Amino acid sequence: MNGSQRRRVVVKIGSSSLTASEGGLRREQIEYFAAELAGIAAAGEQVVLVTSGAVAAGFARLGFEKRPKLTHEKQASAAVGQALLMQAYNEAFARCGRVVAQVLLTRFDFSNRRRILNASATLEELLNRGVIPIINENDTVSVDELKFGDNDTLSALVANLVQARCLLICTDMNGLYTEDPRKNPDARRIERVSALSDELFAMAGGSGSAVGTGGMRSKLEAARIAIRGGVQVFIGRAARPGDLRAAAFGDGDGTYFDAELQKLSVKKQWVGFHSVPQGSVVVDEGARRALAEGGKSLLPAGVKRVEGDFHPGDVIEVALEDGRRIGRGVVNYAAWQLQAAAGLSTEEVQRRLEVPRIEVIHRDEWVLF
Template sequence: MQRIVVKIGSSSLTSDEGGLNRSKVNFFASELAALHASGAQVLLVTSGAVAAGFRQIGYTTRPKLLHEKQAAAAVGQALLMRAYQEAFGAQQIGAAQILLTRSDFSNRQRIQNAQMTVEELLKQGIIPIINENDTVSVDELKFGDNDTLSALVANLVRATGLIIITDTDGLYTADPRNNPDAVRIERVQEINEDIIAGAGGSGSLVGTGGMRSKVEAARIAMRGGVPAFVGRVLEPGDLDMASQGQGRGTYFDTQLHSLSTKKQWLGFHSTPSGKVCVDAGAEQALLAGGKSLLPVGVREVDGDFHAGDVIEVYNLHGQLVGRGVVNYSADQMRNVAGLSTDEVQKRIEVPRIEVIHRDEWISLK
């Protein structure tokens, strides 16, 4: 059975001036209902609370101050859910609201509870409607117009696909708005720096995301074993076509398998306490050899971490390689970095010789 997470941004749901466009909401509800009727389990990650509420609260333009955005979201979220409830009700489908923050993902018990709630809703044929809890989120911890949130949700529920709806028909080699030679990229097998650089910035005054945040979200989904699609849904049947591999956009393929909840927490939700830099041999062993990280491969140590903390691992070029649970404190690590196993055992006593055991590691490169 297909399990598809669909993400719809603010610009797809509202007018240019702000406020909900009910005809757009009804259109997307009908598209999601058709997908639901085909037998797929459907989850919706939606933006639009701030955009829906800021005019209702009395602001003439989208607010920029945090407390103003939170007030607009408090009004707009109720309007947004009422619109969805009515639109899905017309399709004889129930809808449920789930509000999440980054801290929910960081707390393993809270996110497992959210996961169980989603599973029960899907079992009962209800469409979960997921949004960021804008009224309590702070800017430095926000998801970025919910693109990242949609990828994290797709990984969490082990979706068979992630569909990110945007106002352009996929990723191009350059910005098609000002470069007539830009060519659409049909499929992406690997997201490298060229792909990221070509994604550019935000293209909407109503939303806060852009193609770059959508490509970053696709990267997160791919790492979790979830293929992604970024593109347009404008006409009836477009969403079904996107789910069948015939959509108007770019497909991001992956050969990886879904991640366990523990690996998801390690890779995307944990808070690193420090970092180490490793040499090329250690990087190769971690990425391709399925090996643990040993002290001999460590070149630099940064931060004040303790055994059991999560740390990031970088290569000699400053690129992030991955994350893992460290078995050494920072002081111990500085003491034995670059030493062989025999030399380490002569200097200090640690429960495990590995800096990071392969079972406590996730690659992010």
Template sequence: MTSRIVVKIGSSSLTGPEGGLNREAVTFYAAEIAALRKDGCEVLLVTSGAVAAGFRGIGYDSRPRLLHEKQAAAAVGQVMLMQAYQEAFAGHSIPTAQILLTRTDFCSRRAMNNAMMTVEELLRQGAVPVFNENDTVSVDELKFGDNDTLSALVANLLKASHLLILTDMDGVYSADPRKHPDAVRYEHIEEITPEIYAIAGGAGSSVGTGGMRSKIDAAKIATRGGVPVFVGQVKKPGDLLQAAAGTGKGTYFATRLASLPVKKQWLGFMSTPLGSLYVDDGAVEALLHGGHSLLPVGVRRIEGSFHSGDVVEVLGPDGQLLGRGIVNYDDTQLRSIQGLPSREIVPKLGEVHRLEVIHRDEWITLR
């Protein structure tokens, strides 16, 4: 069976320290991806770098900070970036295809499914799909975070066998090795714990926007969807093959979970929750360990305004997120029956479509 690998390359790996596209780097990564394809892999590329590549070309002395300036730089840089990829891959007789996405594309299940069908056809035709965020129309609150999240969503939706996130650090360390020479690198991470998050700092370079925190976030999304993740360096010829083979210069995030259905992926990572439900300990046990639905009796507090069929978040008594689900009641209905046993629901509301607040088939655990 052909392996399907998503490779994510960050801004710092594609541009110089002061910005501007590094053509030699693009040529190097194209050769590494071509080697993966010769080894029998389908490869999808998620790239950053449009703003960093374009800001000098449009006349800015340094990376812009204002949104409209970033978008102008991205409009220039995206053309440069794709031209460089197209020329680099052409040297290996590999066609490329540009796919620009925003978070709102993932919020629509129909748009998402159409995009994935297009990608499947591109792979059948032997092309390398090149994904990037559509920076020219994205707003800050809808951004993917240096495309780390985008790469995880793509890997999950297209049921990749691996996600390889390439960065200028050779993995996740117990502390910043640039400041702490005695820091220890994690070779393998079996579970992403609060301690792992605690060691992730901010952005590591002046040309990119994502730090190790966003890469751990991406690893959490991908592994939850059944995709193992590598975070590390690819600097020399053959490094990408080693990363895919499990012997790369970086950290491997393991997963024991099966691939999530598309509906569950949308629900967990792409939908927009319109409300929050706080539940008691009994509901926590039922949802996380019992495989049960959420009933009105377990709901203790309701926040937000929502309708039946909307997505809501569910939190435990400690305020920690448990997961997301599609709610069967309007918020006003639910407020009138929260905490009531099931036998009292019909006398209170009359005939209802479903007694459950969230059916287990419309639920995804995120803790």
């Protein structure tokens, strides 16, 4: 574990671990995780729980036979289910002598600097008072274009926000395998990952369960966010007493992902993972090499196409012709200016346009994916 981080552990538990396939909560699972988290807290760690399960807990109460598809149906289910979920957690943690607090967040909260600073201050106060914050996405008010998609991403953002030393993502698989072990008995589990690669994402496969939304790929995306913030990640299984505590202290049944030694600054974390891009640019291979391999800034000469309506100071994404995103950063041009400057040399841009900085995105305000 990264010794420079605080003694804080963020644990993410998905819908499939807490709810039945036909809907409703599995109380024995709530009791199990409450006892595990209370044990970690008793060992001197400050604990944050990121939980899914509101929609799955509530849809049966509303008369749905299976998880609904329409947004308003899911939001109504979440409104009912979140109350049931927190009631169950509150009762289970109380039996362990622990006080809990509900914190509901949206993507907009993270994209707005003031709102996320307020959320950070609240979490600090709760943790310093020995309370276990229970965080979920505010499904009742979230809109599709600003949703996290699953709580794996939310857990990684929270882990960075509270400067946790580790993030534990619980799943029904005991780690990342070279192939699906349910289909190939010769599949090998990967014990430790020091760097994420395209090959690892290819191994991760697709979607999750009928009651959840996240598969192994979304967990790898979450790991990528967390380790860039200096947080070690564990993805694996916790089913028996002591499993979660073992995972928190380096001996879990799963895969560990090492934190990057050179973690991103708070500002770059916001640019790379919290902000909502206002547009994008497509760049050529030379610009990709300069950004990804040379540590250079993006210049107008490397821009091939501009998409969206953005202004100086906005965050935009950078992609290649084949659609692959390579990163994002703070842009120094308005969209109309960049359309006029795209493909031109530095000297030509300086003759034609009045811009405060020649770089489209300066390397100090750039995050490589």
